[in-house]
Amino acid sequence: MLFRTEILKIKHNFILWLIVTATFLVPLLTTLDFIDHAKDVIASHSDPWPLFWKEAIKGFTVFVGPLVIIMTTCMYMNIEHKYNAWKYLLTLPLQKSTVYVNKLLMALLLLSLLYVLFLLFFFLDGILLGLAFPQMGFLHHQPDIGGIFYLAGRTWTAFLGILAIHFWLSFRIKNMFINIGIGLTGICIAVLLFRKMEQAVYFPYIDGLLTVFYQYPGQHLFAKNEIYSLCVFLFLTLLSYFDFTKRFRG
Amino acid sequence: MERSPNSIIETVNLNFGFSEKEPLLKNLSLKVEKGAIYGFLGPNGAGKTTTIRLLLGLLQEPAPSITLFGNRLTENRIPILSRIGSLIEQPSLYEHLSGRDNLEITRTIRKTAPERTNEVLALVKLTDVAHKKVKTYSMGMKQRLGVALALLSNPDLLILDEPVNGLDPAGIIETRELLLRLNKELGMTIFLSSHLLSEIEKMVTHVGIINKGTLIFQGTLEELKQINRNAHIVQIKTSNNLSAGLLLEKKYPVARKEQHLLEVPFENKEQVAAIAKLLMAAGLDIYLLAVSGRDIEHTFINFIAENNR
Numbered sequence: 225m226l227f228r229t230e231i232l233k234i235k236h237n238f239i240l241w242l243i244v245t246a247t248f249l250v251p252l253l254t255t256l257d258f259i260d261h262a263k264d265v266i267a268s269h270s271d272p273w274p275l276f277w278k279e280a281i282k283g284f285t286v287f288v289g290p291l292v293i294i295m296t297t298c299m300y301m302n303i304e305h306k307y308n309a310w311k312y313l314l315t316l317p318l319q320k321s322t323v324y325v326n327k328l329l330m331a332l333l334l335l336s337l338l339y340v341l342f343l344l345f346f347f348l349d350g351i352l353l354g355l356a357f358p359q360m361g362f363l364h365h366q367p368d369i370g371g372i373f374y375l376a377g378r379t380w381t382a383f384l385g386i387l388a389i390h391f392w393l394s395f396r397i398k399n400m401f402i403n404i405g406i407g408l409t410g411i412c413i414a415v416l417l418f419r420k421m422e423q424a425v426y427f428p429y430i431d432g433l434l435t436v437f438y439q440y441p442g443q444h445l446f447a448k449n450e451i452y453s454l455c456v457f458l459f460l461t462l463l464s465y466f467d468f469t470k471r472f473r474g
Numbered sequence: 475m476e477r478s479p480n481s482i483i484e485t486v487n488l489n490f491g492f493s494e495k496e497p498l499l500k501n502l503s504l505k506v507e508k509g510a511i512y513g514f515l516g517p518n519g520a521g522k523t524t525t526i527r528l529l530l531g532l533l534q535e536p537a538p539s540i541t542l543f544g545n546r547l548t549e550n551r552i553p554i555l556s557r558i559g560s561l562i563e564q565p566s567l568y569e570h571l572s573g574r575d576n577l578e579i580t581r582t583i584r585k586t587a588p589e590r591t592n593e594v595l596a597l598v599k600l601t602d603v604a605h606k607k608v609k610t611y612s613m614g615m616k617q618r619l620g621v622a623l624a625l626l627s628n629p630d631l632l633i634l635d636e637p638v639n640g641l642d643p644a645g646i647i648e649t650r651e652l653l654l655r656l657n658k659e660l661g662m663t664i665f666l667s668s669h670l671l672s673e674i675e676k677m678v679t680h681v682g683i684i685n686k687g688t689l690i691f692q693g694t695l696e697e698l699k700q701i702n703r704n705a706h707i708v709q710i711k712t713s714n715n716l717s718a719g720l721l722l723e724k725k726y727p728v729a730r731k732e733q734h735l736l737e738v739p740f741e742n743k744e745q746v747a748a749i750a751k752l753l754m755a756a757g758l759d760i761y762l763l764a765v766s767g768r769d770i771e772h773t774f775i776n777f778i779a780e781n782n783r
């Protein structure tokens with residue numbers, strides 16, 4: 225019930241535009257890159273899907289990756305701050321734990337929506353490329369759907385850590401730009417650490433990049449950074465849950 | 475502690491401060507009876523909103539001292555909140571959504587019947603603009619939507635923080651009539667705050683006056699008016715009001731008004747005669763000696779002034 229109202233709240237909101245634009249642009253840029261290098265792709269006479277996917281998911285983790293995830297989380301949580309609505313929400317006959325759980329589920333749903341739309345645009349662009357450039361071979365090969373979903377799932381997990389960080393900050397910090405600024409700082413540090421990535425597993429902002437640039441394609445079910453991100457998520461979510469239910473008062 | 479079952483809101487020596495060092499509310503003992511329209515009055519910063527936030531559990535009381543519907547707030551938050559409709563300061567409205575969507579959110583959470591949305595829209599006269607985004611609403615329309623949200627679940631108790639703030643005279647009258655009707659027809663108990671007595675004088679049955687976190691008056695409107703009847707002033711103009719003021723000041727609390735008009739409160743007509751004699755004995759010509767009662771707003775302001783002294 226409450227969840228339905230959370231969905232209603234993002235209607236007419238910039239969040240949806242951001243999600244659609246970001247997930248549309250990344251496969252589009254990959255596609256343009258493929259058109260640019262059409263000759264090479266055709267000359268290789270091989271299955272184009274793995275390369276197309278590799279480039280697209282790299283683009284996703286770099287461009288959509290931390291930043292858009294942080295922005296959607298912050299903007300979504302900011303709705304209550306912006307309209308002075310925490311004080312109202314918390315005077316409705318609701319358990320605070322219910323409010324928390326619904327907010328978190330919605331943040332996770334938005335994260336998943338980024339993936340759903342990204343995959344949708346990705347496959348669509350692949351098919352369009354196949355139609356426009358039959359020699360590229362997009363329509364003659366089957367994409368490895370299982371592998372694609374597997375890697376997508378792993379990066380999804382690798383992003384949970386930063387989601388938990390910014391979810392917590394977003395009900396504690398009224399000004400979402402401070403929250404996003406913290407995220408940007410984290411991303412900049414991640415970029416600086418890029419060459420020493422392997423040792424930087426414990427810096428949550430790098431976990432998503434690690435999966436695609438270092439652990440790709442992993443043989444194991446989950447790489448170290450993904451498990452670490454999941455632990456950060458569980459630990460911080462537990463703490464922010466108690467902070468919200470016991471101490472947060474709007 | 476004996477508690478009459480009739481009181482809907484009761485606080486017993488409620489203390490609160492945002493920091494340890496500075497207490498804000500001091501031994502606040504409110505009592506709002508069933509069926510009352512209770513006006514909670516006080517100047518800016520007196521602690522009205524803070525009190526309301528405490529009543530709704532948005533701030534934590536240091537010791538359990540708040541009882542609503544005869545139950546302790548700390549232990550019965552959810553059942554108590556389900557019987558209250560509230561509006562605190564600026565209404566919390568999702569401005570990117572329509573008025574109707576805003577109501578739908580609350581209606582869904584409170585699990586009220588679907589037709590209630592249209593009913594409350596009609597009650598606050600927003601039916602025609604219900605489909606428009608709230609960011610296009612005027613301040614008065616937002617305030618009315620806030621009231622509609624509070625009314626949605628047909629609550630037993632309405633807690634409204636400055637509900638007529640930002641409304642034009644017609645809006646004030648409409649809101650007043652709406653609240654009176656809800657009170658009469660449905661027996662809703664209403665607790666509302668204001669910093670102007672005149673705004674709410676025509677609807678309240680009871681008044682509580684808070685100043686600097688202390689309750690300085692609590693009683694029926696009738697009782698407040700009775701105090702008012704005992705308070706009168708005499709306005710004075712003489713050939714030399716400067717020296718007249720200095721002279722009277724020795725014995726009376728003199729207020730200086732524009733154009734050198736002096737105002738002196740008095741309790742009986744003998745005092746008026748005494749004032750006249752005093753002025754004449756000092757050789758001053760009296761041009762004006764007008765006796766008048768104060769309006770009730772004055773009594774309220776006076777209460778606060780005396781409390782501040």
Ligand SMILES: Nc1ncnc2c1ncn2[C@@H]1O[C@H](COP(=O)(O)OP(=O)(O)OP(=O)(O)O)[C@@H](O)[C@H]1O
Nearest residue numbers: 492498516517518519520521522523524525668669
């Ligand atoms: N979150 C807060 N932290 C610290 N002090 C606060 C906080 N909220 C309010 N105050 C202080 O508490 C005092 C009482 O504020 P409150 O909002 O209760 O006044 P009010 O009676 O509602 O006034 P108004 O008529 O202006 O609405 C003020 O001095 C205010 O500065």
Ligand SMILES: [Mg+2]
Nearest residue numbers: 522523563635
């Ligand atoms: Mg206030």
